[in-house]
Amino acid sequence: MSKIVVCRCEDVTLADLEHSVARGYHDIEEVKRYTGFGTGPCQGKECVAVVACALARLTGAAPATVPPFTSRPPLAPTPLRWFVRDPAAHRFADDRGDDADDGAAPATDEEA
């Protein structure tokens, strides 16, 4: 028995999509949460259009009415250290507009 894979990162098959729709999960965000498609290392690059087209066929929806799921950072697999910063070295005071609060205000998440 062969499998038709729509999302190779998470091993989600076309049969899984059909099962999801049959259980009442039609919306692409619901299907994402139910099957896990689009949640692997490629974050939907390979599958989101394929799944959206399949959902349009399975539910009879017009393609233009099917939205993608929300795109969130990072856009590509990224080591966590790219999101870490050394607060002593990089305060980004220029981005805050003014740094009058620096030192006086309690530490925020940004500075922690």
Add this chain to the structure above:
Amino acid sequence: MRAFEGESVAAALFASGTRVLARSLKYHRPRTFFCMSGHCSGCLVRADGVPNLRACQIPCRPGLEIQGQNAYPSPDFDILGAVDFFFAGGMDHHTLMTGSRLLNKVANKVVRQLSGLGTLPGHDDAVAPEVRSIEVDVCVIGAGPAGLAAAAAAARAGAHVLCLDEQLRAGGSLLTDPRHGVAAADAAVRDVHDAGAGLIAGACAIAFYPEDAAGGVLAVAAPDGLLRVRARRWVWASGGYPVNLLFGDNDRPGVMAARGVGRLLVQHRVLAGGRICVVEDPGVAAYAGALAAALHAAGAEVERVAADAVERVRGRSWVKAVQLRTGKKIDCDLVAVAAVPSPASEGPRQHGCAVTLDPPRGGFRVVVDDDGHTTVADVLACGDVTGHLGPDAAAAMGARVGAVAAAEACP
């Protein structure tokens, strides 16, 4: 292993005969090269103790240690591959072993041991990247035919331009297309330099933060550190992703994106198979035809079949044949899937641009007007990210949109 300088680990592994690299998350099906452009999860390896790195995005260097992952004892023979046989019809993890509370607890413990990809890094890498801020008139994201043309046109119009490309080598789809190739990509890159634009390869836009002050900031993982880019005008030229078509066992090793096969042939001079079956969507017949001819000229036997004629592929650890709905079997040692590339619109979506699902043009394309304006005032887009165009039309659009972006950024 021998490799060329600057060559990707994936190309070097393929050329030296390595085939299966890892196993999949749930069914432990064999996984390996597919897109050769960093957009799938096929070629994840452990490199120098760091898990889950894309082999196609790692440049070869002396002494680099590469291991397969997610398999025991090895990716070629993995005992957990049995899961695939036991759940031949699929597995719904929501209802699996939920009948008894005790059984469910045990099942959870087992599954948590088995799930996940790779194992933790072998060493700490606590060094935070250098951070630099850059401000330009026009920032072009992507250096394929559209992005290179846009960057050159914007710079010639007098704008201060930065063009970013995530691949190890700039050129995008030109490097996967025998009608264009390395010489055409290098000429387009030279033109960008001659026009006075900045171009950084190996620089991946990892996020756009619109809430950041003064029009938002693009975070870019560049070879020498993190860039925080601000621009008066943004031009998304991120192209399209190679995707798969739907037929039985379409995830088998040896089923590769046609663009992956094209990149191996055109950029790396590696012929990926001896008997190649090209499975094609009619929307990309011109590319499929050009690739088939080039593969044949390089010495392979090539057969082209329409995607909707294919029932399934045969073979387990590597593809052996394509079986058609008619029952006919085409023996082969490689399947090149030519599907319409899916517009790489995640970045524009983070930027707030409207997209629409347009199946004949590959997926969620960015909505643009004739000048490349998206639905966000300072953001333009060109090339395949606006719906599949192909390299020539993408370059023409890029030149037009680059000039518009420059005129608006430097009135």
